[in-house]
Amino acid sequence: MTTAVHAPAHLEVRGLGHKFALQTILEAIDLDVTSGEVVALVGPSGCGKTTLLHLCAGLMPVRTGQIISSFNNPACMFQQPRLLPWKSTLDNIALGLKAAGTGRDERTRRARMLGLQTGLAHEDLGKFPHQLSGGMQSRVALARALAIMPDLLLLDEPFSALDIGLKAELYALLLHHLNTCSLGVLMITHDLMEAIRLSDTILVMAPSPGRIVHRFRIDLPAMQRDDAFVYKMTAELLQDSAVRTSFRLAPIKSELLTRQELPC
Amino acid sequence: MILLRSGLKSFLIYLWSGWGAIASLMLFLAVWEWAGLYYGELILPNPRITFQTLAGLIAEGSAWQELTITARRALIGFGAALAVGSTLGLVAGLSMTALMMSRPIVTVLIGTPPIAWLVLALLWFGNGDGTPIFTVFVACMPIVFVGAMLGARTLDGQLGDVATAYRLPPLMRFTDIVLPHVVSYLFPAWITALGISWKVVVMAELLASSDGVGAALAVSRSHLDTAATLAWITAVVGLLLAVEYLLLEPIKREIERWRVAV
Structure with missing residues (x-):
């Protein structure tokens, strides 16, 4: 999927706004995703992150502002696995391939390969979604997204319902994949640490109306970030006043902080 | 091939x-036999006599002849009800306006007793095939309609988003997303409708036709021939059971494997 080497694919969002009835959900959103870059949208629940992602995925019509994308094979992962209950694991993974007109043998082969890569067992491939655990279903959803060899991944907190161990494992899988093929990622999360672990750019959103209040770049490559780095950055980010107001945390009073933290 | 073999095995x-x-x-x-002993042969012939009478009817050829006539009428009415009910139901389920407009009409159709339709049909169509076919159609259509409507109504919008996100072409969207869901509502409605069509056609023939199982029942009633009456009833019920359990139920199990699979 590295067809256009000269001009890397690019997603450009300019002055994007959205309203449900009279309520303004999003206002004046500007953001960019270039291939090879991971952009995280961080913000409290209900700040319009999912709406923004759905607009980028083309699941809703854009009314205000514009979205220009030169990515031609985007894939989406939703908050829930959203597998088709009447299809086996293998057919679920191959859904996008079937839609693209890939032949049966070829798509079965690729679905099987990806299923095994994402940590599914051989016998899981023939099962129906309701026979799989939540973690397994998330793996299937990840495999389904990766199966079409996307150049842009849109992730809507896909692993938020999983325990930390499983989450870390799936993110490691994802990072590995990002490293091998350079694709653009726009991910939503309300977990700052997750954003810091994975992304190159962090956009902090604030609610009512949903807008970007802070932009944050991390230059250290994701593969080189260790736990200590993530904790340090998280602490740093949490001291930013824009981040604190966005998450409705009380503003820091420096004296109060030192007095409280000294005894520990 | 493997699919076929596993299908055969599950069958x-x-x-x-x-x-x-x-x-x-x-x-x-056994209960029937016991009741037959108690009430005597004239009121309730026991199963053995009933089956002998049925075997006699089959041997002389009249059973198959009448059953074919009845089955033809039931199936035409049933088929028309499937086509019209499924299509209209799907459309109604997809549009809120159509849904609101059609609901009361369907309630009226379901609430009107088949016998009332039969009287009307007699006035409209006379003694021909039209009367039983129309009555069957009117009795079955609303049930299929409601099944299709519920199926379309309960379509999961989230799966629709998946279809859009993975760029499913319109035909595949229909066959892979809409159809499997709708069929799981539609198929049970079809089975119910088939049972109703079979019952209603016999009733319609009894009152309106000069041939078919219903007419044969009318004749055996006028001769006070309880054994023949029971023989015809056995034939009708037996045929319905065979169709439902040897044909429809296995199909339903195969289609809905994703629901009940162990």
């Missing part, structure tokens, strides 16, 4: 599970 397993059903049918026959 055989299904047949084997029929022993319980057969046992309960046998119990029913």
Whole structure:
């Protein structure tokens, strides 16, 4: 999927706004995703992150502002696995391939390969979604997204319902994949640490109306970030006043902080 | 091939599970026999006499002839109800306006007793095939309609988003997303409608036709021939049971494997 080497694919969002009835959900959103870059949208629940992602995925019509994308094979992962209950694991993974007109043998082969890569067992491939655990279903959803060899991944907190161990494992899988093929990622999360672990750019959103209040770049490559780095950055980010107001945390009073933290 | 073999295997397993059903049918026959002994042959001939009469009817050829006529009428009415009910139901389920407009009409259709339709049909169509076919159609259509409407109504919008996100072409969207869901509502409605069509056609023939099982029942009633009456009833019920449990139920199991799979 590295067809256009000269001009890397690019997603450009300019002055994007959205309203449900009279309520303004999003206002004046500007953001960019270039291939090879991971952009995280961080913000409290209900700040319009999912709406923004759905607009980028083309699941809703854009009314205000514009979205220009030169990515031609985007894939989406939703908050829930959203597998088709009447299809086996293998057919679920191959859904996008079937839609693209890939032949049966070829798509079965690729679905099987990806299923095994994402940590599914051989016998899981023939099962129906309701026979799989939540973690397994998330793996299937990840495999389904990766199966079409996307150049842009849109992730809507896909692993938020999983325990930390499983989450870390799936993110490691994802990072590995990002490293091998350079694709653009726009991910939503309300977990700052997750954003810091994975992304190159962090956009902090604030609610009512949903807008970007802070932009944050991390230059250290994701593969080189260790736990200590993530904790340090998280602490740093949490001291930013824009981040604190966005998450409705009380503003820091420096004296109060030192007095409280000294005894520990 | 593998799919076929696994389908055959599950069909055989299904047949084997029929022993319980057969046992309960046998119990029913035993009660019938006992009641027959108690009331005497004129009121309630026992199962053996009934089956002998039925065998006689089959041997002389009249059973198959009448059953074919009845089945033809039932199936035409049923088929028309499937086509019209499924299509209209799907459309109604997809549009809120159509849904709101059609609901009261469907309630009226379901609430009107088939016998009332039969009287109207007699006035409109006379003694021909039209009367039973129309009555069957009117009795079955609303049930299929409601099944299709519910199926379309309960479509999961989230799966629609998946279809859009993965760029499913319109035909695949229909066959892979809409159809499997709708069929799981539609198929049970079809089975119910088939049972109703079979009952209603006999009733319509009894009152309106000069041939078919219903007419044969009318004749046996006028001769006070209880054994023949029971023989015809057995034939009709037996045929329905065979179609439902040997044809429709296995199909339903195959289609809905994703629901009940172990």
